[in-house]
Amino acid sequence: MYTNILVATGGSPWSDAAVAYAIAIASRTGAKLHVLTVLLNPSAYTTPDVMGGVEVVADLVEHQGRELLAQAEAKAREARVDVETLYRWGSVPDIILQTAADSACDLMVLGARQLSGWKRLRLGRHVNAVAAKARRPVLVVKAPPAAAPGMPLGRRILVATGGSPWSDMAVEHAIRLARTECFALCLLHVMPGRRPEPGAEETGRAILARASMRAAEAGIEANEMLQSGDISKAIVETAAREACDGIILGSRGSSGWKRLMVGSISNAVAVKTALPVLIVKQRMPVY
Incomplete structure (x- = not known):
């Protein structure tokens, strides 16, 4: 059904849910899993006049990104899923879409936060932007699958x-x-x-x-x-x-x-x- 699946993770609970779901689907279909984390420009975290701070923050952001990817990779390998990890700097929606195209992915899995009240009127801006521009199917998930990897995902x-x-x-x-x-x-x-x-x-x-x-x-x-x-x-x-x-x-x-x-x-x-x-x-x- 699927041959290449892309999942984006940022370390949030809903990103973790997306990773779990992507692993479960890859385990069921035999697809290769591409786990991506997008690193934001360090200038977004520091004031323009703190030049030295930019490099420090960049190193920290990259280190955190690598840790996220290592955790996702370990979970995928535990489920015997063929996996590769990538981290890239840039705009989250643009990088997700470009990576999906570069990797010939036929499914993208994105996590979305469960909201209540008036906040439910909007989808997360990154998810919305990716789903709006994507040419391939996009799976939006808010919770991890109930079934373990390899087991049926539903009836x-x-x-x-x-x-x-x-x-x-x-x-x-x-x-x-x-x-x-x-x-x-x-x-x-x-x-x-x-x-x-x-x-x-x-x-x-x-x-x-x-x-x-x-x-x-x-x-x-x-x-x-x-x-x-x-x-x-x-x-x-x-x-x-x-x-x-x-x-x-x-x-x-x-x-x-x-x-x-x-x-x-x-x-x-x-x-x-x-x-x-x-x-x-x-x-x-x-x-």
């Missing part, structure tokens, strides 16, 4: 589809993942608004039927669900109600200022749920 995943090309890509990716990991699929279509437009139900059922047929052709167990209301809320609540272990969404690749929103639905879902959210933007190559 059921929810994939939301609206019938768009990017939704179709999410369905395709979900089917491939389900076939590899023996997941069951929950296929969800949400009709926006409390009072759906005439014909919306018929259209929604047709979209679900097409997705279900594709799953059946691949030998995947799937059940169809048609909901109405706020789309992101319905996705999050349905995933919880159906005891799903993750959510897969398609996201349109936008340009300019629109990229900052990632895709309002995928962004909102990733913010609201505690489940892993896989954001898919283009079809994966078939090996």
Whole structure:
């Protein structure tokens, strides 16, 4: 399913969760794991007039980065995962994206902090920036997997589809993942608004039927669900109600200022749920 996985770590609890999840996926798929830490410019930590302090801080930051990578590498090797570590200086989102491209990664795993109250309205700026610009799937996680490396990561995943090309890509990716990991699929279509437009139900059922047929052709167990209301809320609540272990969404690749929103639905879902959210933007190559 995956051949190269990139995970970024900064030493936070949510970064540690991302590393644990990436190791678990690599252990299941046989993918090579690339662990990256991005070191910020030392000038960000010192005042401009303290020239000598910059070198001291740079050495300290680099030392801490190497320690983080060594810890992640040890965990990966304990799980018998092929791993390499990298540290680079620069902008966090830019370095993550460039490293993913350089290493031909087909999955990026990023940690996001679990927030409450009004803070849930925003995703972390680094995660948001990477997910907005990424060309490959991005997995956003907030907690480490419950299963040990090598064990199944769950039993059921929810994939939301609206019938768009990017939704179709999410369905395709979900089917491939389900076939590899023996997941069951929950296929969800949400009709926006409390009072759906005439014909919306018929259209929604047709979209679900097409997705279900594709799953059946691949030998995947799937059940169809048609909901109405706020789309992101319905996705999050349905995933919880159906005891799903993750959510897969398609996201349109936008340009300019629109990229900052990632895709309002995928962004909102990733913010609201505690489940892993896989954001898919283009079809994966078939090996």
